[in-house]
Amino acid sequence: MTIQKQGSLVCVGTGMRMGGQLTPIAQSYIETFDIVVAAVPNIFTRKWLQGVAKEYICLNSYYEDMNIEGKNRRDTYRRMADTILAEMRKGKRVCAAFYGHPGIFACISHMAIADARAEGYQAHMEPGISALDCLVADLGIDPGTYGMQSMESTQFMIYHRTIDTTALLILWQPGIAGELALKKLETNEEYLQILVNKLARSYSLDHEVILYEAATDPLEKTRIDKIRLGDLPRMTLKQITTLVIPPSKSLERDQSIIDELNAIAAQRGQVQQAA
Template identity: 50%
Template sequence: MQQAAGVDKVGSVVCVGTGMTLGSHISPLSRSYIEQADVVFVLVADGITEQWVSQMNSDVRSLQSYYQPDLSRMLSYQQMVAAMLTEVRLGKKVVGAFYGHPGVFAWVPHQAIAKAKAEGFAAHMEPGISAEDCLIADLAIDPGTYGCQHFETSQFMFYKRTIDPAAYLILWQVGVAGDRSLAKLSTGEPYRQLLLEVLAEHYSLTHQVILYEAVTLPIQQPRITRLPLAELVNAELDGKTTLVIPPATKMIPNQAILDKLAALQAYEQNNQQPE
C-alpha cells in the first residue's frame, strides 16, 4: 500500500506504456512500476505480449475480457476504468500497462487517472513509444517537414474537419471506419466507400497512400503497403492498420504575412541603437 505526498488517500494508479514491440520499447521505469505494483491491469496488442507482461508480476489481470462481441466498446472501456478504480479504492498500488503510449488514442488510461485524482488518490502516466513513433521511424517521414494531421478515422468521418492536403494526414483505426455502434471490430466496403467520398474532396483517387502496421513481436516486419487511394475499399485492414496519406499539394506561401514580417524586420534593422 502507498500514500503519496499531497494526496489524502491510500491507493494509487499509474498508467504506463509498454511500447509497441515486445522487449524493445518498454522503459526501465515503466517496467519497475509493473514489477512493484500490487495489481497490474494489462491491455496490449497481442496475446504473446500479454503473456510477457504477465510474467513481470504475480497479479496481472487482462482487460481483454471486457470486450464482448456486439457490445459497445464504450461500455467495455467504462468497465475497464471501473475495475481499475475498485482496486485503487481498496488501497492498492495499481498499474495499467497499455501498449504503445498510454495517453495516445487511449481513453481508458486518461479516464482512470482523472477519476482517481478526483477521488483524492495519487495518479499519473508514464509515456511509452507509440505507434506514431514507430510509423515515423519506419516510413522515414518527419511530421515537421510538411506538417501532420491525426484523426481517429470514424471521428474524422462524423465531423467536418479542415483538411490541409499539403500536410500528411494520418487516420487511425481505419479498419472500423464509420462504425457508430462502437460494437464492430471491422467495417466493410460500404463504410470505406463513404470514407473515400470524404477523402475524394481533397485527394485524387490515384493518390498513393500507405497502410501501416507497427511491429509488436520482434520476429515481425512492419506492414508498409503502398496503394492508390481508390484501392482502400478492398484492402486488407484490421484494428492495427493505420492509413497514411502523404501531401498531395504544395504548401502555398502566405504572402501577406511574409510581406508584413519583412517590413517588421526592416523596421527593427533601421531602428537598431548604435553600440
C-alpha cells in the same frame, strides 16, 4: 489541507514491439507496484507481465461485453477503467498497462486518471512508444516537414473537418471505419467506399496512400503497402492498420505575413530574409 488517499495509479505503455520498446520507468512500475491491470493484445507481452507482476488482472476478455445487447465499446472501456479504479480504492498502488502509448487513442487511461484525481488519489501517466512513433521511424516521415494532422477515421467521416492537403494526414482505426454502433471491431467495403468518397473531396483517387502496420514482434514483418486511394475499399484492413495520406499539394508561402515579419525586422534594424 488535502489528505492524499492510500492507493495510487500510474498508466504505462508497453510500446508496440515486444522486447525493447518498454521504457525503464514503465518496467519499474510494472515490477514494483502492488498490481498490474492490463489491456495488451500481444500474448508474449501478456505472459511477461503476468510473470513479473506481483498481482495481475487481464482486461482483454472485457471486449466480449460488446456482444451483449444494449452494450457497446464505450461500456467496455468504462468497465475497464472501473476495474482499475476499484483496485486503487482498495488502497493498492495500481499500474495500468496498455500497448503503445497509454494516452494516444486510449481513452481508458485518461478516464481512470481523471476519476482517480477527482477522488483525491495520486494518479499520472508515463509516455510509451506509440504506433505514430514507429510509423515515423519505419516510413521515414518527419511530422515537422509539412506538418501533420492526425484523427480517428470514423470521426473524420461523420464530422465536418477541414483537411489541409499540404500537410500529412494520419487516419487511425480505418479497420473499424464507419462502425457507428461501436459493437464490432471491423469495417466493410461499403463503409470504406464512403471514407474514400469523403477523402476524394480533397484528394485525387490516384493519390498514393499507405497502409501501415508496425511489426509487433521481432518475427513479424511491418506492412507498408502503397496503394491508390481509390483502391482502399478492396484492401484488407486490420484493427492495427493505420492509413497514412501524404500531402498532395505543395506548401504555398503567405507573402503578406512574410512582409509583415520583414517590416518588423527592418524597424528593429535587422536584415531578415524569408527562408
